[in-house]
Amino acid sequence: MPGSPDPSARPGYLSIRHLNKVFRVNDRRLQALLDINLDVEQGSFVTIVGASGCGKSTLLRIVAGLETGEGTVIHDGKPVEEPSLNRGLVFQEARLFPWLTVEQNVALGLENASADARTRERLVREHLELVSLTDFAKAYPRQLSGGMAQRVAIARGIVNRPGLLLLDEPFGALDAFTRAHLQDELQHIWEHEHLTALLVTHDVDEAVLLGNRVVVMSPRPGRIARVIDIPLAYPRDRRSPDLIYFRNQILDELDVIRGPRPVTGKARDIKVPA
Amino acid sequence: MTDIVSSPISTPSVPWLERVQRVVTAFAIPLAFPAVLVLLWHLASTYELMPEQILPYPAYVWDAAVDAIVGGDLLKQISFSAGRVTAGFIAGAVAGLVLGFAMGFWHWLDDHVRPLFTAISQVPTIGWIPLLMLFLGLGEALKIVIIAKAAFIPIVMNSSAALRSIPPGYLEVARIFRFNKLQRLRLVILPATVPPVFTGIRYGLTKAWTALVAVELLASSEGLGYQLNWARQMFWLDTMIFSMILIGLVGFVMDHILARIEVRLQRWKLTD
Ligand SMILES: Nc1ncnc2c1ncn2[C@@H]1O[C@H](COP(=O)(O)OP(=O)(O)OP(=O)(O)O)[C@@H](O)[C@H]1O
Ligand SMILES: [Mg+2]
Numbered sequence: 328m329p330g331s332p333d334p335s336a337r338p339g340y341l342s343i344r345h346l347n348k349v350f351r352v353n354d355r356r357l358q359a360l361l362d363i364n365l366d367v368e369q370g371s372f373v374t375i376v377g378a379s380g381c382g383k384s385t386l387l388r389i390v391a392g393l394e395t396g397e398g399t400v401i402h403d404g405k406p407v408e409e410p411s412l413n414r415g416l417v418f419q420e421a422r423l424f425p426w427l428t429v430e431q432n433v434a435l436g437l438e439n440a441s442a443d444a445r446t447r448e449r450l451v452r453e454h455l456e457l458v459s460l461t462d463f464a465k466a467y468p469r470q471l472s473g474g475m476a477q478r479v480a481i482a483r484g485i486v487n488r489p490g491l492l493l494l495d496e497p498f499g500a501l502d503a504f505t506r507a508h509l510q511d512e513l514q515h516i517w518e519h520e521h522l523t524a525l526l527v528t529h530d531v532d533e534a535v536l537l538g539n540r541v542v543v544m545s546p547r548p549g550r551i552a553r554v555i556d557i558p559l560a561y562p563r564d565r566r567s568p569d570l571i572y573f574r575n576q577i578l579d580e581l582d583v584i585r586g587p588r589p590v591t592g593k594a595r596d597i598k599v600p601a
Numbered sequence: 602m603t604d605i606v607s608s609p610i611s612t613p614s615v616p617w618l619e620r621v622q623r624v625v626t627a628f629a630i631p632l633a634f635p636a637v638l639v640l641l642w643h644l645a646s647t648y649e650l651m652p653e654q655i656l657p658y659p660a661y662v663w664d665a666a667v668d669a670i671v672g673g674d675l676l677k678q679i680s681f682s683a684g685r686v687t688a689g690f691i692a693g694a695v696a697g698l699v700l701g702f703a704m705g706f707w708h709w710l711d712d713h714v715r716p717l718f719t720a721i722s723q724v725p726t727i728g729w730i731p732l733l734m735l736f737l738g739l740g741e742a743l744k745i746v747i748i749a750k751a752a753f754i755p756i757v758m759n760s761s762a763a764l765r766s767i768p769p770g771y772l773e774v775a776r777i778f779r780f781n782k783l784q785r786l787r788l789v790i791l792p793a794t795v796p797p798v799f800t801g802i803r804y805g806l807t808k809a810w811t812a813l814v815a816v817e818l819l820a821s822s823e824g825l826g827y828q829l830n831w832a833r834q835m836f837w838l839d840t841m842i843f844s845m846i847l848i849g850l851v852g853f854v855m856d857h858i859l860a861r862i863e864v865r866l867q868r869w870k871l872t873d
Contacts, residue, residue, distance in 0.1 A: 439780070
């Protein structure tokens with residue numbers, strides 16, 4: 328398998344070996360993940376792209392410890408069996424608690440941290456600043472726009488500085504402007520806070536912009552089709568022509584996954600009326 | 602030019618005008634329809650659409666009300682009824698919350714209890730009175746048990762459903778942050794279940810009040826339900842109608858108080 332790590336190599340910061348996941352749906356076996364092998368080095372930003380239903384969320388949920396699969400997942404030297412404060416997960420939907428204010432929602436991330444009350448307060452304040460929501464500290468989630476809610480969710484996810492930050496299509500539901508803004512903000516946070524990030528997306532441009540390694544998955548069963556390294560410096564500009572080369576490589580790979588295109592209906596077949 | 606500058610949009614709103622508007626919306630709108638009904642009632646009596654013995658003038662009902670209030674008799678009847686409904690409602694609510702939450706937590710308990718519970722809840726409150734009369738006699742215990750049972754049913758139904766209706770996504774957030782049992786209860790389960798549980802409590806109180814009147818009609822020598830029945834037997838139609846209005850009013854006030862508490866508990870839901 329091109330680009331996949333040699334399964335016998337020394338494990339990285341996050342190391343996934345021969346991971347399989349089978350769901351049972353109406354007495355039928357559904358192979359959601361097939362022999363996934365992946366290493367994520369400390370401080371790297373790995374993005375995962377693939378069509379809907381290829382198992383991206385399932386993979387992320389297993390890494391987070393919300394779900395179990397067959398095979399081994401080792402994070403920071405320890406096998407993943409349940410959620411850990413050293414792994415943060417930002418869901419596709421913000422999942423803020425509507426009965427708590429913005430600052431209380433962010434503070435949820437510190438609920439089990441060892442910090443004292445003063446430190447907690449300071450950390451919450453700093454993280455609200457980081458996502459530019461200081462003015463909304465006392466607001467309730469229903470008073471926020473979708474993009475603002477997602478920023479709160481990101482602040483909540485990183486406030487406790489998890490060693491590994493897992494993001495499941497965190498900008499999927501947002502409009503193009505907000506998405507671009509948050510992508511830049513996330514690049515900034517990742518760079519300055521020395522996080523390790525694993526981000527799932529179905530947006531090829533987003534995968535290329537953010538990842539120093541892009542994992543392309545193919546569906547039914549969910550497998551890693553290809554891993555593409557992107558050795559470009561951060562912060563990256565979405566207009567940079569260098570990104571196009573990698574973007575096209577991924578699009579080519581997705582075309583291969585999709586299979587041959589139908590031959591009819593191409594532009595050259597359309598007859599121009601005389 | 603000055604006209605344009607001081608256009609109504611830029612004028613700061615007059616406080617007293619705003620207050621008048623608020624009072625109008627708070628009272629005038631809900632009271633408009635009842636006022637029309639009273640007017641129609643008055644006209645119906647004036648033109649003797651029905652004999653006066655059956656449909657007395659609103660003014661007579663008012664006089665009966667004033668007499669009862671001044672004589673102190675009314676307060677006595679209300680306090681009898683209120684005492685019963687309070688005792689019965691609290692007993693039913695506590696039992697209902699305990700059973701409802703237990704059924705929500707433990708599926709096996711739900712499986713065992715639900716069928717019988719559903720069957721019991723299908724028997725109307727009045728249907729229980731004959732059997733319970735044999736067990737408990739005609740005393741206070743009968744009334745309290747009937748009222749408690751009436752409040753119990755909707756509270757069990759709503760609180761058992763409340764736990765099941767917590768969005769699983771919130772519980773996953775709790776797992777991600779490794780909440781312990783107490784944190785889960787305080788930060789997720791209690792706040793998420795307040796709205797449906799409170800709906801059950803409000804509904805339970807309404808049911809308890811209705812049951813009170815029913816049981817007082819059948820087996821009592823004091824209270825608002827008794828007064829209603831007695832007035833019918835004596836053909837004091839004004840007292841009878843007044844008692845009905847009062848029963849409705851007291852129920853309305855109790856529901857309103859609970860609604861206010863509900864809003865306070867769910868300030869995050871308020872729109873502004
Ligand atoms: N709890 C579950 N029970 C049964 N099947 C499941 C469950 N969760 C996921 N699946 C199945 O596993 C497959 C992968 O689902 P998953 O949610 O991981 O896809 P995804 O790549 O995240 O898709 P999307 O981009 O649409 O979010 C799907 O076919 C889905 O039907
Ligand atoms: Mg998904």
